[in-house]
Amino acid sequence: MNEEEVVDPEHPRYQSLMIRKKIAEAGVKGMLADSAMIAHGRGEAFDYLLGEQTIPSALDATREAAARLVKSNKPVLSLNGNAIALAGQEFLTIASQLGCPIEINIFYRTPQRMGALIGHLKMLNQKLDLDVEIMGGIPDARIPGLEGPRGACQQDGIFEADTVLVPLEDGDRCEALMAMGKTVLVIDLNPISRSSRGCTVGIVDEVTRVAKNLIQFIPQKPAATDWNNDRGLQSALDHIVETMSNRF
């Protein structure tokens, strides 16, 4: 994607373009399925409608997710290609703060892509002088109700976890994890996606912004509340509606 190597810092959408650049570079490294670019574009549109910012309800949801992760006995961060490309370094920091593993779980699983993602996280582990366990390379359990490679997971990772953070998750998998009785924390810019609607805490915000906020919240050990997920999502919708009303 040489057309975007240089991003003008004065551009009104500089941050968004820099985020896009990370996705493009990860694509070149073989870390992503082709559909990852399309998925990223969908996210961009929703972020544009949110004003490319963390809205108050998203910050509340992020604090709630931090609380659930901190009080969890066996948390896991379940990362796909886009999440690793965009915020691999931040998620390693979070896993280190929590003392939990990262499990890589990708929709279109190939040995090449899996290898590229594991290699990328191991490189970052070293760079940050961390020792976070990276799971997912050799799955030995299955998420009930999911066919094919999507259902593959690791026994002492996602399978036994009580709390799973799933940025950018597909609806079916989110549903299947909920059906296993887990606390499922979703990061998804679309407030009406099945994942956002069907999880324990839905964070309607861009994944790198969320990861950075989690790093701030986790050491504060916030207390969990009776989270009303529908209320948080409606608040995000209301923000978008506000953006769109009486524009002309």
Place this chain on the structure above:
Amino acid sequence: MNEEEVVDPEHPRYQSLMIRKKIAEAGVKGMLADSAMIAHGRGEAFDYLLGEQTIPSALDATREAAARLVKSNKPVLSLNGNAIALAGQEFLTIASQLGCPIEINIFYRTPQRMGALIGHLKMLNQKLDLDVEIMGGIPDARIPGLEGPRGACQQDGIFEADTVLVPLEDGDRCEALMAMGKTVLVIDLNPISRSSRGCTVGIVDEVTRVAKNLIQFIPQKPAATDWNNDRGLQSALDHIVETMSNRF
């Protein structure tokens, strides 16, 4: 993108997935910049909010665009990679109905990509037994105010045209064409993009649906009206707002 070769016709978003497949295939053929996938994803998100359908105000805008094209003395269809990938065949039919040329104009111009796009349209010309003139290969004029390859155009094509249909146009170029005094007809799923807001008639609809509707409208020779672009765009926004309000 072999992960999407088979699309289940029973899938609730079958049409959208089939459209996506066309983009992926065009990418493999070298017709698209990497950013085309991201742009497509952005469009998908807005189409999802519209319910993946032609809303009444978009149909009105399409009829108006047909009227403007029919009464034009020198219309041109200005197509980029995504428009050609998604509806090349339909746009050739429209150009043939109007007796006008197609001019290829792409944001990230390389000889390879230009060659692939011209080749694709020529192949379709033959397949449909049409003889539509394909311009853009050897630009000999410039759109005032646009730097770089984006400003390149053909003297007897876009430069001299009084009416230009520009599906999926970038905001700067739309503005520059308007500044030349042309009637600019935009197809863009984002009702608040600069292109949608700054053109003569903005059609907030998916490009293949619009192209098919234009093919129906053009032979009817509809009469042009005093089109209120803002009203059409607000109507699209209202539809999205309706989708988003009181969901929870």
